[in-house]
Amino acid sequence: MVVGELSDAEVDRIFHALADATRRDIVARSLRGEHSVSELAGRYEMSFAAVQKHVAVLERAGLVRKAARGRERVVSGDPETIRRAAQLLDRFEEIWRHRDLAIDGILTAETNDTDERTGR
Numbered sequence: 001m002v003v004g005e006l007s008d009a010e011v012d013r014i015f016h017a018l019a020d021a022t023r024r025d026i027v028a029r030s031l032r033g034e035h036s037v038s039e040l041a042g043r044y045e046m047s048f049a050a051v052q053k054h055v056a057v058l059e060r061a062g063l064v065r066k067a068a069r070g071r072e073r074v075v076s077g078d079p080e081t082i083r084r085a086a087q088l089l090d091r092f093e094e095i096w097r098h099r100d101l102a103i104d105g106i107l108t109a110e111t112n113d114t115d116e117r118t119g120r
Contacts, residue, residue, distance in 0.1 A: 006084050006085075006088060010061075010062070011085075011088060013060055013061040013062070014061045014062070014063065014081065014085050015085070016057070016061070017057050017058050017060075017061035017063055018061075018063070018085075020054070020057075022044060022046075022051075022054055023054050023057060023058055023063075025043075026040055026051075026054055026055065026058060026064070026075070027058060027063050027064060027077055027082075029043075030058075030064050030075045030076050030077035031077030031079060031082070032077075033076075034074045034075065034076045035074070035075055036069075036072040036073065036074050036075070037051060037052055037055055037066070037072070037073045037074075037075060038072065040055070040075060055075055058075075061081070062078055062081040063077065063078055063081050063082065064076065064077055064078060065077075065078055
């Protein structure tokens with residue numbers, strides 16, 4: 001499924017990245033402001049290398065960007081990718097809402113049919 005500019009592979013990478021609580025927290029923090037990988041690593045009960053791997057997954061998914069600033073690597077969120085993922089979820093919601101409306105229509109038709117047969 002392609003939504004806007006998202007390919008199936010991009011969608012897979014985004015939702016795989018967001019499937020992990022630590023990565024979701026890193027995204028939330030990086031959307032609020034830039035953080036060095038070292039700062040982020042200090043916030044979690046895991047090794048620096050593990051946090052680097054989480055950041056790499058997020059970067060491959062396009063959810064964060066990493067830039068060199070002196071000797072540090074600074075992570076910032078990419079709201080555009082979040083917006084595109086939200087658009088995909090909006091499309092799924094639209095499909096669901098149309099299905100919900102179709103079911104309502106069927107139930108209303110059946111109720112009207114029953115009322116006509118029983119004279120109510």
